[in-house]
Amino acid sequence: MKTKLIRPAMVLTLICTLTAAATADSASDAAMKRKLLGYWNSGRHTYLFKSDGICYMVEGTTTYHWDIRGGVYYVEAMPYEIVSLNEKEFEYRSRDKNASPYIRDGLERCSKKDIEQLKKCCSDWMKEHE
Numbered sequence: 001m002k003t004k005l006i007r008p009a010m011v012l013t014l015i016c017t018l019t020a021a022a023t024a025d026s027a028s029d030a031a032m033k034r035k036l037l038g039y040w041n042s043g044r045h046t047y048l049f050k051s052d053g054i055c056y057m058v059e060g061t062t063t064y065h066w067d068i069r070g071g072v073y074y075v076e077a078m079p080y081e082i083v084s085l086n087e088k089e090f091e092y093r094s095r096d097k098n099a100s101p102y103i104r105d106g107l108e109r110c111s112k113k114d115i116e117q118l119k120k121c122c123s124d125w126m127k128e129h130e
Helices: 001-038 112-120 122-130
Strands: 037-042 047-048 054-057 063-069 072-075 078-085 089-094 104-109
Touching: 001 063, 037 112, 063 112, 112 122
Parallel strands: none
Antiparallel strands: 037 047, 037 104, 047 054, 054 063, 063 072, 072 078, 078 089, 089 104
16 A cells, blocks of 8 residues: 555656756746846947847847757857856857867946947937837
């Protein structure tokens, strides 16, 4: 009788554990996505990350789809390891083991002053994309 009850209890425990882990991952992914929203500068270009999963190059024609799933940053379908993501910087690197060395890239959050300058020089573009 005890054996018959132990097996279902173990299965139920496993299901609850996996569900809790998946929920924690999705909450963590949602928090990282919120951190990434807004204007970022690469040194060459400024980008706008929107909540619909589209990233726009300010005053450019480049757009791409982005996502964060399972703690991994995706550009289109290409996965990148997130090195750091906080209020001021976003660093990521290629997961391609054939790249030498692993390609690493980073963005810096635009300051309020930077955004004000963008509004002055790129007002039509910003109205269209905000």
